[in-house]
Amino acid sequence: MDALLLSRIQFGFVISFHILFPAFTIGLASWLAFLEWRWLRTRDTAWRDLFFFWTKIFAVSFGMGVVSGIVMSFQFGTNWATLSEQAGNILGPLLSYEVLTAFFLEATFLGVMLFGWNRVSEKLHFLATCMVALGTLISTFWIISANSWMQTPAGYEIVNGVFEPASWWQIVFNPSFPYRLAHMVLAAFITTCFVIGGVSAAYLLRGKHVDHAKRMLKAAVIFAAITVPTQIFVGDQHGLNALEHQPIKVAAMEAHWEHHPGGVPLVLFAVPNEKKERNDYEIAIPKLGSLILTHSMDGEIQPLKSVPADERPPVKPVFYAFRVMVGLGVAMLLVVLASLWAWRRGRLYESRWVLQGWRLLTPAGFVAILAGWYVVEIGRQPYVIYGLLRTADAVSPTLAAASVMASLIVYAIVYAIVFGAGTWYLLKLLRKGPQPHEPPPRRDQGDKTPARPLSAAGEAIEENA
Structure with missing residues (x-):
């Protein structure tokens, strides 16, 4: 090292x-x-x-x-x-x-x-x-x-x-500031919201602090019902902005190596193989990637192979971290929808499935934030200032490895x-x-x-x- x-x-x-x-x-x-x-x-x-x-x-x-x-x-x-x-x-x-x-x-x-x-x-x-x-x-x-x-x-x-x-x-x-600011603030609010909701659900499951827990859970459900769908919309707009200004980052997020003139598939799962420049064990849905990424069924994105290997970010951590973030977002949305349904039926505070969902997702916001930041920071590599200053050229020139390790x-x-x-x-x-x-x-x-x-x-x- x-x-x-x-x-x-x-x-x-x-x-x-x-x-x-x-x-x-x-x-x-x-x-x-x-x-x-x-x-x-x-x-x-x-x-x-x-x-x-x-x-x-x-x-x-x-x-x-x-x-x-x-x-x-x-x-x-x-x-x-x-x-x-x-x-x-x-x-x-x-x-x-x-x-x-x-x-x-x-x-x-x-x-x-x-x-x-x-x-x-x-x-x-x-x-x-x-x-x-x-x-x-x-x-x-x-x-x-x-x-x-x-x-x-x-x-x-x-x-x-x-x-x-x-x-x-x-x-x-x-160019990316408004999207990133809205995305980060909403992520912070959602993180706190699910901690509050998860804590209140744990109290209700244990039968402790019931009155306080009901107030907290009700507030968490209302706030999450507003912020989680809003975050999905903001995330989509942020993705369009990244596609315009950092297309190779988006290609790494989706592990797209080749041009797809008829429409980009949505890769649900794969093992990116950077040495052979392909995906192993890929599971994908044809053309759905174009619809999500470009809002067009036949839209294209710049593939990873369009730039030299030393201009690409590490694909695996970006690809997997992005799916962790999106997967947790979907789980949060499902819990919110289940909570609204239980509330409508008058069983918000009694439904063990809903309460267990909130309790299990208590740390989900923190994990999603870390995953999102890994996508953002690893995805801009090999640059620390995108397209202008490489990370390798930004490190202190006389820095000793032993001192950093210590x-x-x-x-x-x-x-x-x-x-x-x-x-x-x-x-x-x-x-x-x-x-x-x-x-x-x-x-x-x-x-x-x-x-x-x-x-x-x-x-x-x-x-x-």
Whole structure:
């Protein structure tokens, strides 16, 4: 293993951890805003209990997301110095805007949201919760803009081998950005939605926290009924955009090697054979691929063989990851349809098949997000900036393989400890479930201790462990 391969493995390892927690908190922040709005509207204490329960989950997830994000940013200087040198004038400002406009906003109002209950007015506290939710979306805006520019670069000029900005409007709103932003935000919302629905289904199956679980499951079904079909439409539009700007990525997603003048088949299953440039054990439906990919029965896509082998991405991981993502999306849609049918019959909370479906798909959003990112990132290879800068040319020139291997081992050990402990704590919080929230001290009694939604969490958990 050379420094290039190890650096790619290390970056893939770190970003695979990092993307999960921000994606979860994007949806969770908006869920918290909804819960607090319901509490303010109805004064029903069950909504308040749910707000404090999910606030604990959000705080832990947010902390782990920050930690993994900091580690990831170091690698641009240590492992990918050439990329930073040549594209830093564009990527640097985009990432800085994310910190200035989003992270500061989140961090500032997060303190008010976590510790300001009954210490600030109800309207101000609700505003803080909404600002945290808005901050997560703004953060997504800039991160996706930077990544999309690397996929479909625009608004630049190259001066002495360095990318210089020519139009920031074209850089930020590059050709793939709107589709990728909508796709990612919906994926984050759906991920959170299925965690909420899965947790509530588990409570109902166990007969615990029944009232809270019914509220959560009902909200999850309604939201999923809106977002899952919308995501299918957005994904289709995103695919059309990728076909226009990154046709070889689409060919790898579908494992299409040859021209099909009469219509491209839809490959349901195959074992791509990159050495012989063909598919083994292929199961395909004639012409259906053209209909899905081009919206025409006889439409064509550029095949893998139309470019040299060193211009193609690795086909197998892209092909299989895409099918994992699509398969989970179909499973989610089926569960949503079954839930709506059970709801119509008045059996949403009693149907064990529906509840088991939600419970089994609790982690489906996380898996689908990882699979989607593998499609996106591996599919643009061999380029780090598509069509302009190869990944092999972006790595730090003096980087030693031994140092990358050592840091990768350290990352693996530290991540196993930190994220293992964090995930264990989250699971214990989820098993504990929402509890009645004790009223905080009144301000007119002279107690100035902030109301802390995270306080006493450890004691409550250990007592029930």
